[in-house]
Amino acid sequence: MQVRRIVANIATADPAKARHFHAEVLGLDLLMDHGWIATYGTQAQAAVQLSFASESGSGTPVPDLSIEVDDLDAPLSRVRQAGVPIVCGPVDEPWGVWRFYVRDPFGKLLNILAHR
Numbered sequence: 001m002q003v004r005r006i007v008a009n010i011a012t013a014d015p016a017k018a019r020h021f022h023a024e025v026l027g028l029d030l031l032m033d034h035g036w037i038a039t040y041g042t043q044a045q046a047a048v049q050l051s052f053a054s055e056s057g058s059g060t061p062v063p064d065l066s067i068e069v070d071d072l073d074a075p076l077s078r079v080r081q082a083g084v085p086i087v088c089g090p091v092d093e094p095w096g097v098w099r100f101y102v103r104d105p106f107g108k109l110l111n112i113l114a115h116r
Contacts, residue, residue, distance in 0.1 A: 006048050007039070008065055012106050021104050025078045026067065026112075056111060060088055063101060063111035072098050072114040079112075092116070 012018070015038040022028050028040035053062045069075055076090060079102055087109065089100030099113035 004048075005046075006050065010064075010106055010108060017105050021082075021084070025082045025084065026075055027078070057093060057095065058091070060101065061109065064108040066111040066113060069112065069114050072100070072112065075112050076100060 087101040
């Protein structure tokens, strides 16, 4: 057996509410929409990873999701333009990532990061 994909499922009464933040602000593609479930992501195949943590480094809380991007400037600019409050950062961490934290419309803490 080989694990092909791991999907984070976020419960909400209104899946369409994710479109503005996750598609327009973060730039994810709408991969599937059945009304009761909407899946956002990229067409590129992503690595399968699960992290278990007591903190997220530098004393920050463990985020609900970590989203790695190739260039942090673009999502950082879109988050600021959308008026989404930045919870932490942006900060250049000693282990080689540049990141910031925001909350999505469902209150989930997102760690948006790029490797340096």
